[in-house]
Amino acid sequence: MSAIVSARAGIVVTGTEVLTGRVADANGPYLADRLLELGVELSHITLCGDRPADIEAQLRFLADQDLDLVITSGGLGPTADDMTVEVVARFCGRDLVLDPGLEAKIGDIVTGLMARFPGVDAEAVLAANRKQALIPAGAVILDPVGTAPGVVVEGHPTVVVLPGPPRELQPMWQAAVATDALQAAIAGRTPYRQETVRMFGLPESGLAETLRDAEGSVAGFDRLEITTCLRRGELEIVTRFEPQDAAAYTALLDALRARHDREIFSTDGALIDDQIADLLRGRRIATAESCTAGLLAARLTERPGSSAYVAGGVVAYANAAKTDLLGVDATLIDQHGAVSEPVAEAMAHGALTRFDADTAIAITGVAGPGGGTEGKPVGTVCFSVALTDGSDPGATVTRTTTLPGNRSDVRERSTTVAMHLLRRALTGHR
Amino acid sequence: MSAIVSARAGIVVTGTEVLTGRVADANGPYLADRLLELGVELSHITLCGDRPADIEAQLRFLADQDLDLVITSGGLGPTADDMTVEVVARFCGRDLVLDPGLEAKIGDIVTGLMARFPGVDAEAVLAANRKQALIPAGAVILDPVGTAPGVVVEGHPTVVVLPGPPRELQPMWQAAVATDALQAAIAGRTPYRQETVRMFGLPESGLAETLRDAEGSVAGFDRLEITTCLRRGELEIVTRFEPQDAAAYTALLDALRARHDREIFSTDGALIDDQIADLLRGRRIATAESCTAGLLAARLTERPGSSAYVAGGVVAYANAAKTDLLGVDATLIDQHGAVSEPVAEAMAHGALTRFDADTAIAITGVAGPGGGTEGKPVGTVCFSVALTDGSDPGATVTRTTTLPGNRSDVRERSTTVAMHLLRRALTGHR
Structure with a gap:
C-alpha cells in the first residue's frame, strides 16, 4: 500500500433499535457518502446499544486506530438512556457544563412544541430537556434541528456528536462541516x-x-x-x-x-434500469411472464414516468393463461413444454399483439424447488424479446440460460437477464 | 437489570461496498435476530472495508470486550481482496492449511458453474478457487452454499467465519449453530x-x-x-x-x-403470506394490477407450490390495457377515472372471467410522485376482491385507502393491504 496521507474517520452509531436491526441505520451510509465527497477516508463504522460502557469502548477503539475524526449518531434525547454527550465528555477529558444560552434556546423550542400536546406536564419536560443543554466544556455547539443540540469537541480525534434521527442529523452534519474545528481535523484530506x-x-x-x-x-x-x-x-x-x-x-x-x-x-x-428507461423512450413495451410472475413488469415501472412507455403485461402462470391471454398455441406447449424457446417466442409475440406494443419480452422458466427435469433442471429459464419497427415485421432474440440459487434468486436474476437481453436487442447487439 | 449470566457476541461485517453504504448490510440484522432467538446477547457490530489491518483491529477490539462469540461476514471470495480467512487464522494463532477434500468439493462446484461461461479459462478459475480451500488448522469446516466455505474456530472468543451474500450466509449460519464448537461457545446462554x-x-x-x-x-x-x-x-x-x-x-x-x-x-x-397460501388451497386466483404492476402477483407466487392456486394476472398499466385485456368498459374510466372503485371492481370481474378463476383481486392507485389530484392525492389506492363460490354469482369487497410514503412505499404497502383484504374476504370477515 502506498503512503497516501489522508484524513481518516470512524463512525459510532448508538441505539438498541439499530443494533438489533429493528430499525435500519441510515446515518452510516449517509455520512459515508459525505466523507467520500470530502476526500476523508472512512475506516470503521461501529454499532452498539445504549450502554455507556459499550459506547466508550467503541470511542476508545476508534481513537486507538489513529483517526482524525470520529462522528457519533444517537443518544442525545431527554431520557435517562440517552448518554452520548456525557460519555464523549468523559472520553475527551472535559467537564460537562450547562450552557445557559443553549438552555434558553431549547426551552423556546420545547415550549413551542408543547402547545401541540396540552396534557403534558410542562415543568417535567423542561427539566428533562435541561439535560440536553449540558455540553463538554469548550465544545463547539451545533444548534438543535429537533430539540437536541450537537457538539464538536476538538482533539485527536476530533469528535462530532450528532442526533440519531436522519432528518436531524443531516442538516446538523452540514453545520458541523462548516466549523473551523472540523475543517482543522480533516485538513490532511485527499481529494479522491x-x-x-x-x-x-x-x-x-x-x-x-x-x-x-x-x-x-x-x-x-x-x-x-x-x-x-x-x-x-x-x-x-x-x-x-x-x-x-x-x-x-x-x-x-x-x-x-x-x-x-x-x-x-x-x-x-448508470444502472441497467437507467439505460433501459432511456432506450424505451418513444417505445411501448409489454411483458409476458411465467416464473417471474410480475417481477419484471414491477421493475420496469419502478421509475416515475414509466407509464409513458410501459403498456402492461400478462402474468401467465397457468398454461391456460398462456393460451387464453397471450394466444400461445396449446400444441406448442404440448410439443416443447411450457419452458421452451418456441413458447417464450409465442408469449412475446402474444404480448406484442394483445397490448398493441412495439417491444415485448417474455420469460418462462423453472424457478424451483420442484418442477425440474433432467433436460430442464431448476434454474432453466427461456427469454424472448420481440421488436417491431415500423415496416420491420418483428425481430426476435431468444435465449435459454440456467440460473443458480433458490426460487427467489432464480426469479430475481431472471429479471436482470431480461433487462440485459432487452438492452442488447434495443441497441442492436444481439 | 437482573443478574442474568448470558453468552455475549459481536459481529464483524467486512466489505468496502457495505462500509461505504453502496450495499445495505442485511447480515448484521439477520444475525442479530438469530442471536436473540438463541438467548445470546449482541453487544457490538463493526463494519470495515477489505483491509486486513482493519479487520484484525476489529477482531482484537471484540476479543478485548470479553465476548464468547464473534461472527464475521464477507471476504471469502476468490479475489485478492478477500482476506478474512487469512486474517482470522492469524488472529486465532492458527496456520492456514489446504484441505484437499474441500478443494475437491469446491472444484466440483466451480466446474459445474463454468459450464455456463464457455469463454473462461478453466485452469485460472480453479486456481483462484483453490485459495478458498485454505482454512485455519483444526477449524470446523462449513460446507459451501455458493463456492465459499465457512469455518468455526474454537477459542475465546470462538470465531465463526461466514460469506457475505445473505443467501449463502443464512443457511451456513444454521449449519454453524449445529456444530459442537458453537454450542460450547454459547453454553452460558439464557434460554428464552x-x-x-x-x-x-x-x-x-x-x-x-x-x-x-x-x-x-x-x-x-x-x-x-x-x-x-x-x-x-x-x-x-x-x-x-x-x-x-x-x-x-x-x-x-x-x-x-x-x-x-x-x-x-x-x-x-404465521405471516399474512402463510395465511393466504392456506386460504387459497383448492381455489384459483387471478390478479389485475395497475399501480403495483405485478408486485402482488409476484408476492402470491413467492412460495413453492403456488402454481396450484395462482392462475395468473394482468398488469394493466395503460388504460387501453384495462379495456383490452380485462374488458373494463372505457366509459367507466371516463366517468370515474382509472383510480376509482367502479374501475377496481370491473378489473376484478375481468380477471375472474379472463382467467376462469373463482377469486380475483384488483388494485388501481396513484403511486406518485406525479398524477395526484385534490380529490385523489398521491397514495390513493382502490382495491376490489371478487369471489365466486359454485352457485354464488360473485361477492365483491371494494375499499379505497390513502397510503403514506414515496412511490416505492405506496406500491409495496398496496400489496400488504391487498393481502389483508383478501384474507378478510376469504374468511368471511368483511
Whole structure:
C-alpha cells in the first residue's frame, strides 16, 4: 500500500433499535457518502446499544486506530438512556457544563412544541430537556434541528456528536462541516475520484484473473483502490484514486475493455434500469411472464414516468393463461413444454399483439424447488424479446440460460437477464 | 437489570461496498435476530472495508470486550481482496492449511458453474478457487452454499467465519449453530422464549397506549421484554421472556386481544403470506394490477407450490390495457377515472372471467410522485376482491385507502393491504 496521507474517520452509531436491526441505520451510509465527497477516508463504522460502557469502548477503539475524526449518531434525547454527550465528555477529558444560552434556546423550542400536546406536564419536560443543554466544556455547539443540540469537541480525534434521527442529523452534519474545528481535523484530506464499471455475463473469478494480469501491465495499478462486488447477477468494479492517477485508471479501463468489451455495459455510473428507461423512450413495451410472475413488469415501472412507455403485461402462470391471454398455441406447449424457446417466442409475440406494443419480452422458466427435469433442471429459464419497427415485421432474440440459487434468486436474476437481453436487442447487439 | 449470566457476541461485517453504504448490510440484522432467538446477547457490530489491518483491529477490539462469540461476514471470495480467512487464522494463532477434500468439493462446484461461461479459462478459475480451500488448522469446516466455505474456530472468543451474500450466509449460519464448537461457545446462554403477535390496521400510538395500561394490569409485565416494530404496514410485537414467566405473557396476550381482536391476525408466528397460501388451497386466483404492476402477483407466487392456486394476472398499466385485456368498459374510466372503485371492481370481474378463476383481486392507485389530484392525492389506492363460490354469482369487497410514503412505499404497502383484504374476504370477515 502506498503512503497516501489522508484524513481518516470512524463512525459510532448508538441505539438498541439499530443494533438489533429493528430499525435500519441510515446515518452510516449517509455520512459515508459525505466523507467520500470530502476526500476523508472512512475506516470503521461501529454499532452498539445504549450502554455507556459499550459506547466508550467503541470511542476508545476508534481513537486507538489513529483517526482524525470520529462522528457519533444517537443518544442525545431527554431520557435517562440517552448518554452520548456525557460519555464523549468523559472520553475527551472535559467537564460537562450547562450552557445557559443553549438552555434558553431549547426551552423556546420545547415550549413551542408543547402547545401541540396540552396534557403534558410542562415543568417535567423542561427539566428533562435541561439535560440536553449540558455540553463538554469548550465544545463547539451545533444548534438543535429537533430539540437536541450537537457538539464538536476538538482533539485527536476530533469528535462530532450528532442526533440519531436522519432528518436531524443531516442538516446538523452540514453545520458541523462548516466549523473551523472540523475543517482543522480533516485538513490532511485527499481529494479522491471514484469511478464505477458494471459488467454482466462474466463470473467473478474471470474478473479476478484480469485484475491479476492488470497488476503487471497497468502502470500505477498499485495506486488504484479497486473493490469488486457481485450484485443482482452483475459485477460492479469501483475504483478510487487521487486525481493525478487518472492515467492509471484510464489504463485499467482499457485493460478491462480489451478483454470484456461485450460484458461491460456501464462505465459512467448508470444502472441497467437507467439505460433501459432511456432506450424505451418513444417505445411501448409489454411483458409476458411465467416464473417471474410480475417481477419484471414491477421493475420496469419502478421509475416515475414509466407509464409513458410501459403498456402492461400478462402474468401467465397457468398454461391456460398462456393460451387464453397471450394466444400461445396449446400444441406448442404440448410439443416443447411450457419452458421452451418456441413458447417464450409465442408469449412475446402474444404480448406484442394483445397490448398493441412495439417491444415485448417474455420469460418462462423453472424457478424451483420442484418442477425440474433432467433436460430442464431448476434454474432453466427461456427469454424472448420481440421488436417491431415500423415496416420491420418483428425481430426476435431468444435465449435459454440456467440460473443458480433458490426460487427467489432464480426469479430475481431472471429479471436482470431480461433487462440485459432487452438492452442488447434495443441497441442492436444481439 | 437482573443478574442474568448470558453468552455475549459481536459481529464483524467486512466489505468496502457495505462500509461505504453502496450495499445495505442485511447480515448484521439477520444475525442479530438469530442471536436473540438463541438467548445470546449482541453487544457490538463493526463494519470495515477489505483491509486486513482493519479487520484484525476489529477482531482484537471484540476479543478485548470479553465476548464468547464473534461472527464475521464477507471476504471469502476468490479475489485478492478477500482476506478474512487469512486474517482470522492469524488472529486465532492458527496456520492456514489446504484441505484437499474441500478443494475437491469446491472444484466440483466451480466446474459445474463454468459450464455456463464457455469463454473462461478453466485452469485460472480453479486456481483462484483453490485459495478458498485454505482454512485455519483444526477449524470446523462449513460446507459451501455458493463456492465459499465457512469455518468455526474454537477459542475465546470462538470465531465463526461466514460469506457475505445473505443467501449463502443464512443457511451456513444454521449449519454453524449445529456444530459442537458453537454450542460450547454459547453454553452460558439464557434460554428464552420469544412470541410474536402481528396486527394490521392499528396505529402505533394505539398499541403504545394499550401497552402502558397493560403495565398496571398484567402481573409480571416487567419481566417481559417487549419490542414493537412497524413493518410493511403491519405492527409486529415481539415478546421475549424466560420460560417461568409464560403466565405473564398469556395475560399480556389476553389484554391485547381484549382491545384489538379485529386487528390481530397472527399470534403463532404465521405471516399474512402463510395465511393466504392456506386460504387459497383448492381455489384459483387471478390478479389485475395497475399501480403495483405485478408486485402482488409476484408476492402470491413467492412460495413453492403456488402454481396450484395462482392462475395468473394482468398488469394493466395503460388504460387501453384495462379495456383490452380485462374488458373494463372505457366509459367507466371516463366517468370515474382509472383510480376509482367502479374501475377496481370491473378489473376484478375481468380477471375472474379472463382467467376462469373463482377469486380475483384488483388494485388501481396513484403511486406518485406525479398524477395526484385534490380529490385523489398521491397514495390513493382502490382495491376490489371478487369471489365466486359454485352457485354464488360473485361477492365483491371494494375499499379505497390513502397510503403514506414515496412511490416505492405506496406500491409495496398496496400489496400488504391487498393481502389483508383478501384474507378478510376469504374468511368471511368483511
